[in-house]
Amino acid sequence: MGLATAIIFLLGIANFAINRAVFERGHPMFARLPSASQTLGRRAALISEFAVLFFALLLSTQGWPGYAWAYGVYTAVNGAAAWLILTGRV
Template sequence: MVLALLFALGVANFAVHKAVLESEHPMLDVLPGLFRRGGGRMSLLFEFVVLLSAMIMTENGWPGAAVLYAFYSLFNLVAGWLVLDERI
């Protein structure tokens, strides 16, 4: 059940991440070129690695990884909302 929740949070993170990348917000200009090239593929790969790591650690008996990923997701979703709503 926890893995399904992590997966759902991961889908939400990917959706917000991609929306922020496509928003062309001026803040994105300060990102290193590696993360901006190819439509942000490297930053999406990083997002995948974080999700996969959290899922593997949770499955191997580290429930704290799920809690940390939930906080990470909350932060991402709030930050994405602030960028997409042009509050920052």
């Protein structure tokens, strides 16, 4: 396991934590949805997050360490969006 793979893995943990924090916040945008849509949305978000993490890890182990940078940018954008939601700016 290379350094890029370890970095992507740690950033993946951060992304899942960000996802959970946003969904547990109870933002009015999510609260207006029916409960079935909320459940489906959470599952879809987790599945898509896992897919992005899986493919970033797969590509980094196959000799594409640049995906650590791409996944880092992805995590930064996720973090910025979560910050906007969690602080009530959106």
